[in-house]
Amino acid sequence: MKIWLSQHWQALNRALKQLTNTPLSSLLSIIVIGIAFSLPLGIYTMLGNLQAISSDTASTPQLSVFLKLKASQADIENVNSQLEEFPYIASFQFISKEIALQQLQQESNLNEVANNLPKNPLPDAFIINLQQILPDELENIRAVIKKWPEIEHVQVDTDWARRVDALLRLGQLAVLMLAVVLGLALIIVVFNTIRLQVLTKRDEIEVIKLIGATDSFIRRPFLYFGAIQGMAGAAAGWLLIALGIQAINESLVELAQLYETDFHLNYLSFYDSLSLLIFSALLGWLGARLSVAQYLSQIEPE
Template sequence: MNTWLRQHLAAFRRALRRLWAAPLNTLLSLLVIGIAMTLPAAGYVLLDNIKALGKSASGVQQISLFLEAGANRDLVRSTQDRLDAAVPGQWRFVPREEALDRLKSSEGMAEIVASLPRNPLPDAFIVEPRDGSPEALETLRETVAAWPGVAHVQLDSAWIKRFDAFLKLGRLAVSLLAAVFAVGLTAVTFNTIRLQVLAQADEIQVARLIGATDAFIRRPFYYSGALQGALGGLAAGLLISLGLSALEEPVSRLATLYGSSFTLHGLPPLQLALLASVGAALGWLGAQLSVSLAIRQMD
């Protein structure tokens, strides 16, 4: 086991030395790989932000439950118990007095509300289920509407279905883009490693003559491809972060104009690590294809 670890550590060091020996070529390769990974990764980040924006919009993915006029406290408590048991998510009770105060604060409504003989607004619950899919929201709406004392349940199901269809289409488009750029990244790594193999062809031939195995010869190139892919993934994460930083202030200012506190979300550390891992896997694949072809040609 120790011998195996030493061999892989030595191969990893040789790969690092090869990358460091040609800094300009390495930098250009990382830039190409980073840009190739930035486009699909930025697409996923954009879709996540659009989804978060849709959730933060007023009334989106929320169910408004209105009780019957004159509902007593017992009915309110029983409805609260039902929500606790049936709804995996959050809900908020809006008493009729609070709703009337909000209506009074609306522009031009204070005098109209003051002329009313009594409060016409019902008690209500604002429900935000954890599962925001159209099917789950529609099922929950039908369930809640059948509860005793519930006068009306409001859900903009048509808008939610359109929004969900848009997100699905966006994910499909980004997935296709990611597949295309994955092939491109593998091709870039293939070509880069092939040039390294050709540049060291004499060294490889001598190593084979003195007994070096193919696994020993291949291993540094595999690590070189994986390192380039992983560093390219980190470069893509850096480019995305820079882009989001440039857009953060204009987006926040625009959201403020619409009365929202929405802010852009970047790549969390787990997704950044996943991006680097995908880059390493594609780089390893490109290196494996390239070295296998080159050694077969040497034979």
């Protein structure tokens, strides 16, 4: 166990030494991996931020129920009592046609139009906040309410959010595909780096094979190197994105103040960052493993 640990420690040391022995090429590879990673990483972070907004809205849907223009006070009360017994409804609010007209008149640029109307064209309406439900059920509720005789039209106010949400899911699929392609690129970059290393260390590998080094001993420093390179590349990508978010947040502060909201972009979560590092280390390891398997067997002592 002690020997096993010390062998791994030595392999790690040799991998680090190799990394610092060729600082320029190591740095370049890491930056290349970092830039490749920053693309899906950046899109992923943006999607995450957008989704935080849209899914919040989409999961608590809002309906506007418009009554027929000729609806009487009795009709309104009828709808009101039916809504009170209806499932899935968190809360609802009645907006009479008079209040609606007042609201319209208060909107500054429509003031003129509203004042010049001969009679109130607006219907009575209910605004319904639903509980968190699935999109299918939302559609059911809409259909049921629409069939009531007093109802002219039912509108899902949060349809936009659902569409954005669906679009974001599509975006996530695109990120996944991008990540797969760039993960392959990472494997290839590491594969090539390790190939060159194996070839330049040909003499050393041949000698230690002759004096009894096992294949796993010979492989180990290369595998560590690949894993470190993958992880460092991912860290570089993470850093690029973090810097980008910081820069955007600084200008967002001004924008958010103008709209009197507190809106800012979130960084990649701790959990996501950790899995990014582990995943890229695994990919680097895999690239090194493939490369070593390919080229080590070619070096047989004569």
